[in-house]
Amino acid sequence: MAGIGFELKKLFNKKGYLPNIAAYFYSAMVTVGPMIICMSVIVFSNIYLTDIGVIKNSIELLIAIIVYAFVFSIIITGGFVYILSRYISDNIFEGKFGKILPSFYGSQIVVLLISGVVGFLFLAFSPLDTGYKILSYLLFVEISILWIEMVYISALRNYSKILKGFFTGALILIALTLIFTKFTGLDPVKSSLLSIDIGFFYIVLSFAIYIKQFYFHFEPGIFKFLSYFRKYSTLFLIGFFITFGAYIHIIIFWFSKSSLLAGNYFRYCPLYDMPMFYSILTVIPAMVLFVVSVETHFYGKYKAYYSLIINGGTIREIKLAKSEMIEVLLQQITYIMELQLFISFLSITIGVRMLPFIGFTRAWTDTFSILVLGSFLYIIMIIIVLILLYFDDKNGALTVALVFFTSNAAFTLFFLQMGDNFIGAGYFVGSFITLSVALLRLRYFLKNIDYYTYCKQPLYSIAKPVDFRHRGGAASRIAEVKKMGTLDGKNAGTEK
């Protein structure tokens, strides 16, 4: 009967994350960075260029270029971010540090190819002059790279480095803008765009250097990470649809009857875009809170539960750990929801008073209010999806992502027909439905978590444990390594 055997592997025991007040601020930068960066650049450029007397149309063109660069680069890299997060975390766990840097290069190449082609096609047919085309192209491509870099950098949790990078880049951007417009005869909008390009180039370069420094191990095979696309195609789809869903409603408005054209090419819709961008800022607290509470309160319980399962916990210990974990999880979710709801209402109140001062019309402010609520639902939904991924419920996460994309798009289209009173309703209803689906799914999953933990493992199964990654790319897997051996000759009654 020798031969029946099984191996158990211990849960990866990484150095724990220590709560740190500064961390609240740092993690916000990494998780909502893109939006803030985009907003800041736009706001700065807007104010400065208006101030030096540039005509409105040109400023709108600049803003459109920036917005398009951001939105489409985020959509394109959305799926990659999820898969790369998983790839990095798996390799860290297995100690295969040499695989990380090559994947960085490989993924850059892939993303550059895609963005390069898409950007080229989009800009080639535009009526912009060559200067604009090149500068816009550069921005689009740079930012695409930046989002990939963010995945690698956030794994390192050296937030001060990240902040310094952005800060310096911003300084460069501002300085150059001033220099170019004041001391050269270059067209101010092009100068701005050029400065933005250079500023971002600095950021991209410094991050790349830092990443190379840190992940110095290099194992040949820069495209090995592509195997994860086959293995985890679901993850890619989740990332893609969740990201795309967050912008599809905006894009739909760009094609509505209220849309305008910037530079005779870029569609935009200020009565929706502006309220939307500001509304997204209001949900930063939830994101920050989530990231921190997960690492401080939830991770411990989660790790305890799975540790007991792998390391020989008795059934009562496991049951207890499970209920504690679920309790803490629900507590945290509730807390975040309450706090964010409060902040959202506060934002609406403030917005109604303050937004008119920066040029918002009455209608825009109304739209802002609905979108704030919609964004509240959206951010909670994102949190639930991340939690589902922590438990490796990829199917659940995919369902939610698909529901989000389709309901957001469908209801936005639907409410477009209903007139101006219903601007923003599509986003609200879509997010509401998606959040409901997500909550139901989470409830179902937690109720059945035992079955997911045990029944899913095939009889000959080897699965890997995983550490957390915060931010959208987090994914986790059940931590068991088990192998069922065969029965050998001594099990059957043997001959004498």
Added chain:
Amino acid sequence: MDRVNDMRICIIAEGSYPYVTGGVSSWIQMLMNDLPEHEFVIFTIGAEEKTRGIYKYKFPDNVKGITESFLDEFASTKSNWGKRYKISNEAKIAIKNLICGKYAEWDAIFAMVRGKSYDNVTNFLMSRNFLEIVQEASEEYYSQVSFTELYWTIKSMILPLFQIIKKDIPDADIYHSVSTGYAGIIGSLAKFLYDKPFILTEHGIYSREREEEIIKSDWLKGYFKEIWIEFFYSLSKKTYDSSDRVVSLYTRNMEIQKELGCDEGKITIIPNGVDFSKIATDKMNPPSDGFINIGALIRIVPIKDIKTMLHGFAIAKSEIKNLRLYLMGPFDEDEEYYMDCMQMVENMEIEDVIFTGMINPHDYMGKMDFLVLTSISEAQPFAILEGFAYKKPSVTTDVGSCRELIEGADDDFGIAGIVVPVMDYEKLGNAIIKLAKDPKLRAQFGENGFKRALALYSIDRFVNNYKKLYYEMR
């Protein structure tokens, strides 16, 4: 008696016929050969799929078919996890009891596994029902044990069992298992499904053998040893309960069976039988070449404890120079052990040790002065009986029915050899010396053994007993 209608008998064998040469397999071959009026079909349970089709025996003409199954067989079909089956409460409780080492209603398990809604074993083991059963068992019974390990242990226990239960069992008039364990379960299953007569013949006591192995094993930890031991006892108990008749080879085994819960009224003793007509009567006497020939009719495997035999022989050899030891049997079953033995002969510089390989006993038996058998575990070795047929006494270890054969259970035939403790090479050496020095004693012992064998262990008796048994069972 010979007018008995021919019946179809399904022989159910585990880990023996036709893959392994040895006592049980030979016994089966003998049974089928000597009851030509009946048809036989064979249902085998082997340990490893890779031995499929590799037969060490040629089937007699009255063998009409063979169904092979293996404990490591694994339908690698696409599995559906997380299903919820509709299983009866009886089945659920039965499985739980089986897991907890309590008395289990096997028939409920049979009904469930053979039921239509039970698609395949893998799905069941990945089902919610199964997880819940293990959880309940853990709560009630194994609350101090690592749950995950328990879950996987139970899975590995149930998988081969349920796979076997799902197999198609050939049609037959009588089902005859040659051990308890999985073979016994198949017989019990046949009884449950077809309500046909079910006979059990036990050579060694399966559950005891498994218990010993498990206790000695080093890859199973504490609690889990118990779970497996209880499991095998449960298989035995069910076999005893389901069978209509239980055949034991000798009295001691019968006592053990009773201890293990077998109904005394069911047990019959039908010992092995040796075919006196096949004795080469012209070759009964050893050659007078000045040597005393000691024969061992064994396979070169650890369970025969050749090393003790060699050591004992060495001790005797140091005192008596003209001793020769014949190790008569195949040595390819455990190459490593064979090498060890050869090494031992070399290291201890033992002379006159001959490994003959596989031979026809009838060619060699007559040449021997006496036989030796030092097994750690035996039932009723043919080696000794054949020796008796040739009037050769035996020095044996005290295992199985050896003492009964040498000293008689309840007869006046006298002593036919010397019994020594297991692994005691000193006493073995002394016994060899005693017999080697005393030809008169050898002759007397040999004669006693011959008379005993003729009266109680002849093949005619064996055949008649089984003919009668089959006839009674139809």
